Amino acid sequence: MASSCSSFNAKPSTIFTKGEEPWLGGISLKRKPTSVRLSNGCRARATLAAGFKPVGVPSQWYNLIADLPVKPPPPLNPKTFQPVKPEDLSPLFPNELIKQEASTDRFIDIPEEVLDIYRLWRPTPLIRAKRLEKLLKTPAKIYYKYEGVSPAGSHKPNTAVPQVFYNAQQGIRNVVTETGAGQWGSSLAFACSLFGLNCEVWQVRASYDQKPYRRMMMETWGAKVHPSPSTITDAGRKILDMDPSSPGSLGIAISEAVEVAAANADTKYCLGSVLNHVLLHQTVIGEECIKQMEAIGETPDVIIGCTGGGSNFAGLSFPFIREKLNGKINPVIKAVEPAACPSLTKGVYAYDYGDTAGMTPLMKMHTLGHDFIPDPIHAEPTHAIAATIREALHCRETGEAKVILTAMCGHGHFDLPAYEKYLQGNIVDLSFEEEKIQASLAKVPQGKVERSLAVQNKESQFNSFGDGPFNL
Numbered sequence: 001m002a003s004s005c006s007s008f009n010a011k012p013s014t015i016f017t018k019g020e021e022p023w024l025g026g027i028s029l030k031r032k033p034t035s036v037r038l039s040n041g042c043r044a045r046a047t048l049a050a051g052f053k054p055v056g057v058p059s060q061w062y063n064l065i066a067d068l069p070v071k072p073p074p075p076l077n078p079k080t081f082q083p084v085k086p087e088d089l090s091p092l093f094p095n096e097l098i099k100q101e102a103s104t105d106r107f108i109d110i111p112e113e114v115l116d117i118y119r120l121w122r123p124t125p126l127i128r129a130k131r132l133e134k135l136l137k138t139p140a141k142i143y144y145k146y147e148g149v150s151p152a153g154s155h156k157p158n159t160a161v162p163q164v165f166y167n168a169q170q171g172i173r174n175v176v177t178e179t180g181a182g183q184w185g186s187s188l189a190f191a192c193s194l195f196g197l198n199c200e201v202w203q204v205r206a207s208y209d210q211k212p213y214r215r216m217m218m219e220t221w222g223a224k225v226h227p228s229p230s231t232i233t234d235a236g237r238k239i240l241d242m243d244p245s246s247p248g249s250l251g252i253a254i255s256e257a258v259e260v261a262a263a264n265a266d267t268k269y270c271l272g273s274v275l276n277h278v279l280l281h282q283t284v285i286g287e288e289c290i291k292q293m294e295a296i297g298e299t300p301d302v303i304i305g306c307t308g309g310g311s312n313f314a315g316l317s318f319p320f321i322r323e324k325l326n327g328k329i330n331p332v333i334k335a336v337e338p339a340a341c342p343s344l345t346k347g348v349y350a351y352d353y354g355d356t357a358g359m360t361p362l363m364k365m366h367t368l369g370h371d372f373i374p375d376p377i378h379a380e381p382t383h384a385i386a387a388t389i390r391e392a393l394h395c396r397e398t399g400e401a402k403v404i405l406t407a408m409c410g411h412g413h414f415d416l417p418a419y420e421k422y423l424q425g426n427i428v429d430l431s432f433e434e435e436k437i438q439a440s441l442a443k444v445p446q447g448k449v450e451r452s453l454a455v456q457n458k459e460s461q462f463n464s465f466g467d468g469p470f471n472l
């Protein structure tokens with residue numbers, strides 16, 4: 001046994017941090033030389049590299065809006081097309097989240113109660129994908145920030161926990177939401193179980209039937225799960241009247257949850273992506289990552305994230321964008337989306353509803369139309385991984401040793417039927433269908449909004465109307 005033991009050095013690039021302490025593999029490193037017993041029976045002495053600073057959980061979220069040269073246009077009331085007032089939102093959200101949604105403060109303190117829960121799995125590891133580099137024979141260095149270590153298996157608890165906390169603080173007893181495959185619903189159910197709130201989830205019918213494991217997880221954490229469309233709401237019943245076997249969609253499920261929240265004073269609605277306060281909460285990812293990269297003396301040349309509603313991409317990239325705006329670094333930042341749901345690359349930047357029934361405030365967004373229903377795709381970080389591999393292969397051609405940083409926002413352990421489909425050769429490559437997109441884009445209420453705004457003669461407030469998004 002002893003003869004197979006050899007000494008090793010903890011090289012800074014192999015260290016990631018967990019809690020307040022730096023770790024190497026499964027070994028906690030102390031500043032003093034530490035004797036540790038390895039699983040093969042060997043003893044090893046491990047010492048922290050000089051100057052290595054352990055990375056903790058950030059104490060503040062970062063609000064990119066404070067640094068944007070053009071502020072995002074305001075959400076509009078869906079009936080009057082006037083900018084929403086905070087009181088328009090209070091049937092749906094607790095006051096603190098409404099405040100955060102409109103905040104222009106650069107940093108917002110993370111409540112101690114939230115930090116205490118974040119510490120269960122944060123800081124998440126920053127890992128160098130050395131074996132992937134080797135496989136691709138690339139001179140590039142590939143790092144991934146791994147959010148799959150959270151209890152729900154994705155980045156979503158980063159916002160579920162503060163959202164439920166602020167609701168609990170205001171004395172709210174029930175929260176409702178929608179979920180597709182179930183990542184968001186299970187994160188919210190997890191957070192509710194910690195703060196003692198009731199959680200009701202409308203899950204897209206097709207996933208409810210085909211992917212039972214996330215539903216079981218939600219129910220295990222105490223949530224009540226309804227297939228959507230359901231007969232509980234007007235929005236659901238309307239859809240079922242037209243199509244009793246409707247497979248449902250996220251847009252329909254949002255309409256159902258929002259309807260229930262709006263009708264019940266003791267019930268609020270939670271959204272798992274898209275909104276400013278969600279992106280704000282997710283910046284813990286990027287703040288940690290900046291420190292972790294600094295600790296190993298690396299600077300990213302390329303940052304890649306997949307975008308559904310944009311929250312894991314924003315969570316990783318926004319703090320780096322701050323550094324970029326400050327002229328400290330200059331990475332290329334890439335958002336990647338599935339060809340089957342190409343809202344950034346084939347959609348329009350316009351005011352649209354967030355749901356199918358048109359009950360939510362209108363937001364200026366990259367949209368394919370509020371009733372666009374994408375073909376079922378797997379909303380996991382596979383798109384980011386694919387783009388990372390392409391980038392690394394490009395580096396192999398050019399010989400550039402770029403540092404590529406990517407967001408690994410979750411694991412697919414509950415999506416094993418998709419793995420089976422892949423193993424059986426039954427995964428089909430979906431791409432966008434031009435006609436379907438054109439039909440749904442025609443329903444974007446842009447014309448209606450513009451006419452109404454012209455009547456209101458509030459041009460000064462909307463002179464950014466029609467502008468492209470902030471250009472990175």
Ligand SMILES: *Cc1c(COP(=O)(O)O)cnc(C)c1O
Pocket residue numbers: 154155156183184272273274306307308309310311312313379380381409410411
């Ligand atoms: C929700 C989710 C996404 C898509 O949402 P974003 O807000 O764009 O991050 C992607 N991957 C995982 C694992 C998710 O849970």
